[in-house]
Amino acid sequence: MSLRVISGRAGTGKSTLIHKEIVKELKERPLGSQIYLIVPDQMSYQAEHMLTNQYDIKGIIRAQVMTFKRLAWYILQETGGIAKEQIDKIGYRMLIRRLLAENKEQFTLFRQSADKRGFTKEIEQLIKEFSQYNIDSETLNEVIKQLEETSAPNTLIAKTKDLQLILTKLEEVLGDSFVDSEGFYPILLEQLHNSEKIREAHIYIDGFTAFTVREFEIVKQLMSLAKRVTVVLPFEDPNDKYDDQAVFYRPAVMFDKLLQEAYKNQLEVEPRIHLEDKYRFQNQDLQHVEEQFHQAVAVPIQSEGFVQIIEGANRRAEIHGIAREICRIVQEEGMRYRDIGIMYRQAEIYDPLVQTIFAQYNIPFFTNEKETMLHHPLIEFSRSILEVASSNWQYEPVFRSVKTDLFFPLNSDLKVMREKADLFENFVIAQGIYGYRWFEDSRWFYKKYRGLEFYSKRQTDEEIQMQQLIDEMREIIKAPLERLQEQLKKAETGREIAMALYSCIDELKVYEKLQALKNTELSEHDLHGASEHDQAWNRWVNVLEQFALLFGNQKLTLEEAAQILDEGFDTLQFSKIPPSVDEVTVSTVEFSRFDNKRTVFVIGVNDGVYPMRMDYEGLITDIERGWFAEVETELSPTSKHRLLQEAFLIYRAFSSPTDRLYVTYSSSDEESKALLPSLYINRLHKLFEIGGVKTLPHKRVLNDPIEELESKNTLSYLQHPRTSLAYLMMQLRQAEYSQQLAPEWLALKTFYEQNANWKYVLQAVMRPLEKKNVAEKLSPEVTESLYGTELTSSVSRIEKFYRCPFSHFTTYGLRLEERAVYRLENFAMGDLFHEALKWITLETERLNLQWNRLTKVQCSQLARQAVEQIVPVFSHQILLSSARYRYIQRKLIRIVERTMMALSQHAKTSFFKPVAIEAAFGPNEKLPPLEIDLSGGRKMRIQGRIDRIDRAKIGEKSYLRVIDYKSSSRDLDLNEVYHGISLQLLTYLDVAVENSELWFDGDVDPAGVLYVHVHNPILKMEQEVDEISLELERMKKYRMKGLLTENAESLIAMDEDLELGGSSKIVPVYLKKDGTASPSLSRVVQPSDMGQIKQYVRHKHKVAGDGILSGETGIQPYRLKGRTACDYCSFKSVCQFDPTDHEQLYHQLPADKPTNIVSKIREELKNDGTINS
DSSP, X not given: OEEEEEEEOTTSOHHHHHHXXXXXXXXXXXXXXXXXXXXXXXXXXXXXXXXXXXXXXXXXXXXXXXXXXXXXXXXXXHHOOOOSEEEOHHHHHHHHHHHHHHTGGGOSSSTTTTTSTTHHHHHHHHHHHXXXXXXXXXXXXXXXXXXXXXXXXXXXXHHHHHHHHXXXXXXXXXXXXXXXXXTHHHHHHHHGGGOHHHHTOEEEXXXXXXXXXXXXXXXXXXXXXXXXXXXXXXXXXXGGGGOTTSTTHHHHHXXXXXXXXXXXXXXXXXXXXXXOOOOSOOSHHHHHHHHHTTOSSOOOOOOOSSEEEEEESSHHHHHHHHHHHHHHHHHHHOOOGGGEEEEESOHHHHHHHHHHHHXXXXXXXXXXXOEESTTSHHHHHHHHHHHHHHTTSOHHHHHHXXXXXXXXXXXXXXXXXXXXXXXXXXXXXXXXXXXXXXXXXXXXXXXXXXXXXXXXXXXXXXHHHXXXXXXXXXXXXXXXXXXXXXXXXXXXXXXXXXXXXXXXXXXXXXXXXXXXXXXXXXXXXXHHHHHHHHHHHHHHHHHHHHHHHHHTTSBOOHXXXXXXXXXXXXXXXXXXXXXXXXXXXXXXXXXXXXXTEEEEEEOOOBTTTTXXXXXXXOSSOHHHHHHHHHTTOOOSOOHHHHHHXXXXXXXXXXXXXXXXXXEEEEXXXXXXXBOOBOHHHHHHHHHTEETTEEOSOEEEEOSOGGGOSSHHHHGGGOSSHHHHHHHHHHHHHHHHHHOOOOHHHHHHHHHHHHOXXXXXXXXXXXXHHHSOSOOOOOOHHHHHHHHOSSEEEEHHHHHHHHHOHHHHIIIIISOOOXXXXXXXXXXXXXXXXHHHHHHHHHHHHHTTOOGGXXXXXXXXXXXXXXXXXXXXXXXXXXXXXXXXXXXXXXXXXXXXXXHHHHHHHHHHTOOOEEEEXXXXXXXXXXXXXXXXXXXXXXXXXXXXXXXXXXXXXXTTEEEEEEEEEXXXXXXXXXXXXXXXXXXXXXHHHHHHHHTGGGTOSSOEEEEEEEEEEOSOOOOOOSSOOOHHHHHHHHHHXXXXXXXXXXXXXXXXXXXXXXXXXXXXXXXXXXXXXXXXXXXXXXXXXXXXXXXXXXXXXXXXXXXXXXXXXXXXXXXXXXXETTEETTTTOSOHHHHOOOTTSTTOOOEEOOOOOHHHHHHHHHHHHHHHTSSOO
8 A cells, every 4th residue: 555646747748657657567467456547527538548549558458547436336336335326417406406496485595596597506516515525414514503603794604504404405305215426425435445456456546636525535545445546746846835826736735635644544655756857848939838937037038939829809800810720730731630629718609609610611620518408309398398388378488399390290391390380370479379368269260460350351262271271280289288288287296297298298209200300410411410319318318217216206386397397407418429530629728638739729818718707706705615714614715716726727728739839819809899818928928028029929810801911911811712702702892992802812713713613602602792782673574473464552552662662562572571469559559540430430420429519428438439349359359468458448548538529629610521431442342443544554543441531511612621540640741742652641632532422412622631640648738727728738739730722711611710810720720811821830732733733643653553563673762851761661681771882872852842842743744744834
């Protein structure tokens, strides 16, 4: 029984020495006593690979590479003691989650955090730390007593009591029946002396700088039992144990503890073997970094270029720079990918970049950073269907489960089924289906929403086809979920809940579907993706087994079980197997063992990362750890000590390569915020600074080689055809403006053009540069197939064409639509107001009520009755769907009531009376369509619905006006009329006048068009006023806007209170003393001008109709008075209009005074031949 320690700095051959010893022993005595090489978990594969591949050994019988955990299993198999049921990491996490939930009310400090996501993991890590340092519930009980006897903070005492409670409950559950992964160590300590294999063994321990308390207990026993224990420690001077800031402080302290333990137990201590010769480093640069990096006063030397700094403009540029350098040293220096290693931190930032960018350069790589299984279809499906059952069929979990594809029948066409699922989801979203609505058949009736006519029209053939799809998808999804829910309702214990989940998965043939996915990926040579399905299934089964093992006989609610299982699923990770032998190894700096890699990149060396900023100290803070130390209870090092360990980590990283070291960092993050380099960057420069001159190569890499000052620097960006093509595109885009392309880029373009494999790729990516963002005019054949030979159009369609022809094309040609959502849209509120006012008008006629005599009470009653009549058939009953919408319903009633009162006031002083409400015109309607003759003998029929037509008869003369109800404030701008973007009201007036004989005999003159704003105005009063004044102020807000004919007779008929020299409170008119309307204070035109405006509107319809049928689809959004067609357009992502591009400009519409607009209209009609001069 002896102890031997081998020490030395990095690269001195410590591991090589023990490997050679082991190999020599194996060759000389292949059947001798056991040899165990104990290493950290992350080193086991590397150590096995070294022993079996680097040395000429055909096989290993005596020697075994072990971790402490594997050693425990191995010895307990020999001596017994593994009869207990094992709880793995998954079961352990689920158990802790359950204990936190059960004991939540007994906690003092942890009560608020007990059910927070991530807290279980923190508790698990802390309990594991306690286990590593031999701390159990009894130990914590003693700690509590000692802390209470001192002046320890009350929060620490309360926290320790909460932890002691958790440990006590955990130990009670584990008892004599279960054992966790850490629980094998105490059993191992009890059984080690019974192992004959250990007594005859030679034990080597390598790769550790220190041991936990539990590991050290095992090492002590091994020293007392084995023939010889050899411990390899990386340090130079044993006196470093006195300097806690020394690089080798921890290994030096561990060396001293080993010696003390050996002397205490009277073991033989062999002389320390200290290695000094450096075998690893093949050049002076690397040897100098290893020797001088942590010296207080370093001796600088001239750099030979084997240590380099790469500064990236951002992290993406940094990884591109690394990838290009890897390509260069592989191509030019013949280095193999397997000789290259990358060390990093911030895996969540760098992993996606490495995976994406290395693939672009065809660089094979392997990262041992494990990926979560949460996004695998099986795991997501299981979590989602449990949430469906426990959350009353909410939309999100239902469709998360649908999007895993596991509901779809086995061997079905996934592309077809996904399209069906998308259409089905659109329907569910539009109808607001969740919860009990899944079981109401009346909710599943499909028709395209057509306002309040939804229930009066029959399904079209297209709608019947969609109905069949909805019914099919509903049954596929609802049936298994309903059966699962029924089983879960009956389940009382954890085992029954697990069986219900398994039965659902089995019924849906999920395993078979995963195998089908695996086979598909194998056929596509995606070995990584194919391996994930078997892993996911096996781990999923393991979660259920652990759940049943721990909670099988416990009574659990579905919510409790779902939370526990969710914790288990959250623990699952994919294991990765290196897909090839020759590949770059990527690993975190904490766990990487890159000894003797020829080239190593240490990346992301920024301030706050190296050394790591210790922002979070854990559940037990540094100060609290100090209190534990006061009562002689050892825990893991504090963040201060961990910060001191950073020096050793960077030392190990910088001294790991044999040939080259690259240290990289970024100068900005993804949001262009500045990042500072680590202090280690400057330290490296100082090592190679001669006479104030930095000789260490420092290269800055950019995203765009155009930014490089020298053309020779840009050549370094050309390392792979795929990425070089992207840089070429940047150059070609730049050349559009500069009209110059540098010779090297011209040569690269020629390479692509002449290469059979790349010329078609070049053509494809060049197409966007050659093709402008211009929508081509449709051919006559395409136009006819989209629109037919004759148009039936609404006015809003014509207005959309004038706003932007491409927007018209996407809406009416491509028939693109935004996804309908179950919410109260503005247009839907407009429908409700229209229908309510229509119902009220008809009801007043039925009851022989006069609008000018309606009381406030009658207005209130009629408004309420109207809305309550409409709500059950309005927008899929949205106003009855929640308390919020019922509140909105009350507000809408108030709006209708206020508007009625205003209209009643208008009626009291107006001779105009409604003659038609909701007057529809068009094919198959009471009023015929407005027919417009188009070029080539074609016709366009305009259809629509007029909210209200009013008539006033004064003497023998009749006047007619059109009223339009709007839920938002609107006015009629003649500029918009002139440019075709506001034609609706004047078209309606034209239709009403043309068909006036339907309501009365004789000629009729157009009196004008007006907007009524349906709203409940908010009044801001500077001082308190009485109710009458308040009502007068409110009435001013209901003053109608629009355009009227300047005819004193018709104007006064609209407001009999209108006096000369006064302004109307109802319509936009101010009459001067001479009886004429003030041009600046009124919105009026002369009767002859009104007629010409009507003619002009027809002219604009003709121009638009000709444009549509000629195939115009130009991306030409209008701009008028600061407003543009793009402001509320739903198709900006389709047209990709960019107003900053000098080749893409708005269609600028000039604004002018109303009088000038009328003159322009008259002139344009004259030029068109519509009127005579």
